[in-house]
Amino acid sequence: MSDHESDDATGSDEQEGGNGDEPTFEAAEYADGTVTHPPHTVSPNGAERVGTVDLREREGRVVTWTTSTATPPGVREPNTLAIVEFEMGDDYDGPPVRALGQIAERGEPGGSGGAADADGGEQFDVDIGDRVEPVYADELREPGAGIREPESQDWDGFRFRPVK
């Protein structure tokens, strides 16, 4: 388990938000020691899920990024996205733990700013290899604006901003 946080063996279906006061950036840990975001029923090797890991306090590096200028309904435009690989510590020897996330906006006060009030905000510049950290946003995309049923999933989550 190394330095990963852990709780119940069944885990929660919630990806972000958690059950406590503080939203969590939830990944799953499995019996074979691997960690994935998002959580799945079993690991890539079929091992059962044994706990969760909160990625919120971890830094990562940008694997790649893009700025999308043609975004779907309810999504900020432009929308800079990055795939980020988390630093999991020397004790972790599983497959890379990554997440796809929006790049945060300058002046975003460490978490606030939903899709509507964030629209058009200047987004940080990032490049491959840059160090970034998660920043909570209570609404990444306007629920109900797109085709997906609003109640079928969460709409809060984490963006990434460069580490100073």
Next chain:
Amino acid sequence: MERVAIVGASMTRFGQRDAWVRELLAEAGAAALDDAGVDGDDLDHLYVSNMASGEFEGQTGVPNALAHDLAAQPAYTARIDQTSSSGGAGVYAAWQSVASGASDLTMLVGGEKMTHRTTSEATDVIASLTHPVEYKQGVTLPSFAGLTARLYLDEYDAPRESLGKVAVKNHENGVDNPHAQFRKEVDLDTVLDSPIVADPLRLYDFCPITDGSAALVFCPESVAEEYAPDGNYAVISGIGGATDTHVVHERADPTTMGGVVDSSDIAYEMAGIGPDDVDVAELHDMFTILEFLQSEDLGFFEKGEGWKAVEEGVTDRDGDLPINTSGGLKSKGHPLGASGVAQVYEIFKQVTGDAGPRQVEADTGLACNVGGFGNCVTTTILEGSQ
């Protein structure tokens, strides 16, 4: 197991059409029946490849509607949905139906009606295949392409221009395809100066939104000459289907499409050939970067070398391995459920020597149809009977 032949093929004009999905399916289906010289009620099985007629136009139950329109009752029908690879999955289902002995005559019709929706709406329908943690970030299939293209160019030191040359080549091929949505050449400057859609990719790196339909008729090879009296037909010598992770960022190497590797391994083994034996290929160039990834993951070129093949003209129509002689999805268009069927239509035309001005020397051809961003893949290998 029966070897399976294709004895009839058709496709409608791809592009912006007034017809709705039922009419598009019926147009291609009737033409394929005519091509094979059979009637609707000769069919044992009738499959429809379609991703989202319910979401796009509120029309569900399309297989039964098509069976009625073509007087194919009491044929068994089913809709095959595997997102953008619905067409390839339909080929797999049709092949299975005949190879297993369950059907002596099967027709597959793939089709989609999309252009009545705005680009934003159509993009969202397609992006709805993503995982919730991806969807809420506003990811689209084009943005996956931008993410992957940037990484590919960086890892393999490929010039941005090489992606543009895929678009130039496929538009050039599309000029000679009467069914293609865009029958005009584009030059490299036009591609590289077009508006950014998902940096570093620009408008001309992407296929259009398209209406259209395509159809194929399958039977046991042992009776193929009943439908092809001249003895000129195609045989499915190999076919394989595979999946990769649903969540794209969980792949070990984001520039490798595992489903392409695995599905082609199965297809090659069944056909008893290797990538060097393929004479012509139709790849799923929904985005220019996908032509590089698939040409490498199919084993045509070493990893990171696909861009060089395009630069050197290897994949041109008169090159050693012509790729996307039809114009590809890039020029021909991409009506989701029809695309995989139309890819096999082009290979059928090539290996039966009926591709007109697009004809290349080809005994063996391969079609690779990709769903999602490599999430589901079907690879089909055809050989000509003559």
